[in-house]
Amino acid sequence: MxxxxxxxxxxxxxxxxxxxxxxxxxVTRGECLVVLGPSGxxxxxxxxxxxxxxxxxxxxxxxxxQEIAGLPRKQAAAxxxxxxxxxxxxxxxxxxxxxxxxxxxPVRVKKTPQNEARELAHHLLRKVHLxxxxxxxxxxxxxxxxxxxxxxxxxxxxxxxxxxxEPTSALDPETVGEVLTVxxxxxxxxxxxxxxxxxxxxARRAADELVFMDxxxxxxxxxxxxxxxxxxxxxxxxxxxxxxx
Amino acid sequence: xxxxxxxLLVQYLxxxxxxxxxxxxFWLSIASLAAGMAVGLLLAVGQEAPLRPVRALxxxxxxxxxxxxxxLQLVFxxxxxxxxxxxxxxxxxxxxxxxxxxxxxxxxxxxxxxxAVGPGQRLAARALGLEESQVMRWVxxxxxxxxxxxxxxxxxxxMLKLSALVSVIGVKELLLTADETASSNFRYIETLTAAGxxxxxxxxxxxxxxxxxxRRLRRRTSARSAVIAIEPAIQTIR
Numbered sequence: 001m002x003x004x005x006x007x008x009x010x011x012x013x014x015x016x017x018x019x020x021x022x023x024x025x026x027v028t029r030g031e032c033l034v035v036l037g038p039s040g041x042x043x044x045x046x047x048x049x050x051x052x053x054x055x056x057x058x059x060x061x062x063x064x065x066q067e068i069a070g071l072p073r074k075q076a077a078a079x080x081x082x083x084x085x086x087x088x089x090x091x092x093x094x095x096x097x098x099x100x101x102x103x104x105x106p107v108r109v110k111k112t113p114q115n116e117a118r119e120l121a122h123h124l125l126r127k128v129h130l131x132x133x134x135x136x137x138x139x140x141x142x143x144x145x146x147x148x149x150x151x152x153x154x155x156x157x158x159x160x161x162x163x164x165x166e167p168t169s170a171l172d173p174e175t176v177g178e179v180l181t182v183x184x185x186x187x188x189x190x191x192x193x194x195x196x197x198x199x200x201x202x203a204r205r206a207a208d209e210l211v212f213m214d215x216x217x218x219x220x221x222x223x224x225x226x227x228x229x230x231x232x233x234x235x236x237x238x239x240x241x242x243x244x245x
Numbered sequence: 246x247x248x249x250x251x252x253l254l255v256q257y258l259x260x261x262x263x264x265x266x267x268x269x270x271f272w273l274s275i276a277s278l279a280a281g282m283a284v285g286l287l288l289a290v291g292q293e294a295p296l297r298p299v300r301a302l303x304x305x306x307x308x309x310x311x312x313x314x315x316x317l318q319l320v321f322x323x324x325x326x327x328x329x330x331x332x333x334x335x336x337x338x339x340x341x342x343x344x345x346x347x348x349x350x351x352x353x354x355x356x357x358x359x360x361a362v363g364p365g366q367r368l369a370a371r372a373l374g375l376e377e378s379q380v381m382r383w384v385x386x387x388x389x390x391x392x393x394x395x396x397x398x399x400x401x402x403x404m405l406k407l408s409a410l411v412s413v414i415g416v417k418e419l420l421l422t423a424d425e426t427a428s429s430n431f432r433y434i435e436t437l438t439a440a441g442x443x444x445x446x447x448x449x450x451x452x453x454x455x456x457x458x459x460r461r462l463r464r465r466t467s468a469r470s471a472v473i474a475i476e477p478a479i480q481t482i483r
Contacts, residue, residue: 034335051372053368053371053372073266073376073377074376077371077374077375077376078374079374080371080372080373080374081373081374083372084372085372086371087365087369089365091365091369091371092367092369093370093384093388093392094388095387095388104373105373105374107377108373108375108379108383109373109374109379148430150369152371153373154372157373157374192281201253
């Protein structure tokens with residue numbers, strides 16, 4: 001299987017601070033890769049480097065067989081259309097209804113006709129189990145509902161890869177499940193995804209492979225069974241035990 | 246001769262001259278405010294530009310126009326521009342000077358609106374594949390406009406009064422109408438009172454409009470909830 005995305009030796013600096021120190025990472029088509037690690041280990045920064053929201057200092061990122069690191073602005077913007085991103089704080093557009101949020105990408109970026117885009121939006125909102133919230137505005141939705149609209153918004157661009165940046169970290173505990181369910185359904189359908197999360201239960205159920213990041217590096221990588229069976233390095237096991245705490 | 250003659254006041258208040266003066270004040274304010282908003286928006290976007298020379302230019306503009314009296318700018322436009330072969334009618338001169346001056350203040354208002362839209366919003370828009378100019382046009386500005394509507398209402402009421410300065414370059418708005426009328430018969434109390442009442446009428450109208458807009462903005466959420474409450478019913482009917 002060839003990798004859909006393969007990052008090699010990514011180096012990222014903020015000023016004098018090295019946030020990523022040679023990260024290697026790859027995901028094959030249809031795979032769900034879960035990224036774990038303590039806060040400050042560079043997980044979120046890594047995701048933003050992968051879709052070129054953050055420029056990298058050095059390294060290579062090959063996506064769909066094409067080297068994308070260092071692409072100029074316009075091409076970088078075009079490339080992001082192939083990768084959906086979901087944020088910790090949802091970042092729905094507050095002046096638009098759920099439908100218009102989801103239709104936004106197709107209408108503004110792909111120049112899809114309004115009617116067509118709205119139909120697609122309704123379809124996707126049903127897919128994330130929000131058939132009765134089509135006209136709701138973000139401030140009328142719970143956190144879990146907002147995050148599901150955000151997932152639908154990302155899906156509307158028909159991305160080849162979904163990037164989730166701690167999608168449930170800002171949610172009330174009772175709404176975490178509904179978001180994870182949607183993510184798992186997508187993964188089961190074969191949507192390639194990279195998920196930065198602290199939800200070990202989700203990792204166990206949905207992940208094909210796991211990556212443990214620490215201090216700007218990939219400290220451990222293993223398929224899901226091997227990752228949790230105790231054969232991982234001490235550092236990883238200690239982290240997992242703390243998470244179960 | 247009595248000091249104050251009410252029938253004169255009524256006569257001036259209802260005269261075609263004063264009415265035309267009020268109309269002139271009204272259009273002058275609208276045109277200057279519109280020009281100011283356009284300039285202010287341009288400056289505010291320029292202030293957010295990544296290019297340092299652009300930001301420096303914006304800083305210079307604001308420094309210049311906020312640092313000198315608007316009356317000076319007005320007289321300057323009227324008396325100095327013709328020396329360069331630019332002959333503008335009084336109204337155009339007035340809109341130019343008031344608009345450019347207003348732009349410097351409007352820039353701050355527009356900028357505060359733009360800044361109020363969080364960085365996460367821009368990030369989300371960029372993640373969808375929007376280019377920088379599209380992020381500004383479709384995500385930042387629509388949200389910023391909602392934020393700046395109340396302060397722009399204030400600026401408009403300020404502009405209605407500021408426009409009185411234009412009387413010095415001979416644009417026949419309310420104050421000049423009153424002044425010219427008084428200089429022919431020395432009935433200053435009646436003429437100036439009539440002009441004052443016209444100003445109050447104009448500002449009152451706009452205060453009412455402004456508070457109606459603000460009420461609507463505040464009610465926006467509950468109005469939406471109502472729409473959502475009816476939506477299932479509508480779908481059943483269909």
